[in-house]
Amino acid sequence: MRRLLRWTLAALALLVLHPAYAHKASDSYLTLEVQDKRVSGSWDIALRDLEMAVGVDVDGDGNITWDEVQSRHAAISAYALSRLALSSDGRICLLRPGAQLIDHHTDGAYTVLAIEATCEETVTALDVDYRLLDDIDPQHRGLLALRHGERTMTAILGPDQPRQQLTLAQASSWRQFADYVKHGAWHIWIGFDHILFLLSLLLPAVLVYRDKSWHGRDSLRAGAIDVIRIVTAFTLAHSLTLTLAALGIVTLPSRLVESAIAASVIVAALNNVWPVVDRGRAIFAFGFGLLHGFGFASVLAGLGLPPDAMLLSLVGFNVGVELGQLAIVAVFLPVAYWLRNGLFYRRAIMVGGSVAIALVAAIWLAERALDLQLLA
Template sequence: MMPGLRTLWLLAAALLLAAAPAWAHKPSDSYLTLDVREAGVDGQWDIALRDLDMAIGLDQDGNGELTWSEVRARHDAIAAYALARLKLASGGAPCPLRVTEQLLDNHSDGTYAVLRLHADCGGAVSALEVDYRLLFDIDPQHKGLLQLRHAGQVSTAIFAPDSARQSLQVADASGWRQFGDYVRHGVWHIWIGFDHILFLLSLLLPAVLVYRDQRWEGRTTFRAAAIDVLKIVTAFTLAHSITLTLATLGVVALPSRLVESAIAASVALAALNNVWPLFHGRRALVAFAFGLIHGFGFASVLLDLGLPKAALLLSLVGFNVGVELGQLAIVLLFLPLAYLVRNTVLYRRGVLGLGSCVIVLVALAWLVERGMDVKLLA
């Protein structure tokens, strides 16, 4: 295979990897709060109903809609499934968990079962050992987001298949440790935030080209392409950092459905511009304008995770740094490959043209789903 064609295949594969999950279920999170009190632990565990339905089956009539009676009928099964996948211990001795109450609550991405928990550790707790295994066997992208509270202090942890067992000091509210946790979560979120990735890619695809005389031509230097990418990424970063901060601090709030619908529309418009250039020379301005909306999307994730008051600024900055590192990894993968194949017909018509059309269709499906609360993509 010729070097240029091999590079094109690598670029196409990278784009497919980014776009393919658009049809998959959104990677899930659960939200666990544990409050250490004397010799016991009180807690609350929010688990998405869609995840529980996938794991143990809640939709008894198979009509694709869950009712309160269907969920209530499976309370015992929900409790048994959850408790089998969460173990607490203190000083090497187990802290038996039980569910004291089950409720429902709405999060930004749907309805969650709320399990109120209690554990008796039989003595003072200085370090809590947590073994978290929820959904890892059926969804390896699942994350468990923990807030650990003790004597007015809050610390956080993120559980994944490679970090399912963690020992947490109940008085460890180290800001820098939490900074690192939020950096990792920011990187993870941008990598699973397929709408954010497709928006960024839609703006980056023409960066190695110039629209001249009604046609796309390859840029003459890598430096020119890199400068164009730098302008776009900087504008997007600045914009979403502004609204991420304002929304997280509670200064500005927008309805979740409006934000998610606007993000889908931004993806469609950015990709459509690659087929019918309307604002080719102003893509950085577009990145800034729509980046303000994407910042509200990032904020919804951060608000669901929860920010420890003792390390509010560090955690907020850490999450944003993680998002930027995730973006940087995408750019470093994309730009050299795209520049090498920029002059090929396959890049201009295949990757840019056809790829952008596919992104438009996916984004329009998202827009209908989010605006009308229906399911089009499996």
């Protein structure tokens, strides 16, 4: 039984670390507006993703210019529209590409492709079939914001859920709340930097540091109390800055935020190898949690907040993030406590895992601060 639990924890660590080698989860931003039979909007797609799909760097010098994007406009439009289908009442809406612009997101340059569709009848429910990069990047997600009058609906699309039907009839505020809970929970699971930061703080929760080495705690209750303090501090901090940023009260440069989040993961992980902060990890979690809140806000900005249920949707997204965190804690804590006294946990998981996390985060930091692409 003990050996089985060891392998379970090792597998959990590998599952977390494997996708963490991505610089940032690949996203596109699809914004649509429905007016009677007409659907119009824009589609923001990362140039690095289009380079993989259709090739945009014409001269192969590693630097994509506006002239190169313009020269590949037809290929980009054809590829994008071949991966998106809109329909209403079972009838396909005719999609047409429009002009193309360039915009910058937190993770680099994006093409902004204007799109327009005409349906046969007035749209009452829109079916969206989204398959962008489904054969290239299984982690890719499309963030959809659909506007109709004063109402904004959102959805997350990807290889595991390529189709969604959005009904234009007014939904209850509680339905929108539930949708944003789902978005928040999903984001914490694909926000690998947030997960690794949280795990770095949780790894020592079942241990105590004395005589210059780690030792297993005597009771699960003590470890649980430590976890509650850390998660509560992290939650309070990122909830505060998420709210301030989402409401436009405080904003920070995206590159600074993303770089600081990567740095926070490094510091938290190395603190497990060379402990400087032990009893004060909750304060540590609060301080860096403020930065992570701005990171959560960047995703919420892509989804948008519905004007008719802004506060409730914001709370729902935050609740979803917390539920995602609690799911991680619920799996991690009992297994970690069971293994706490073994060398496998204290050396392979605690020290070795922390070093691996720090190395991954160091690559993130270099990519984000210097605008490099070190990992595919």
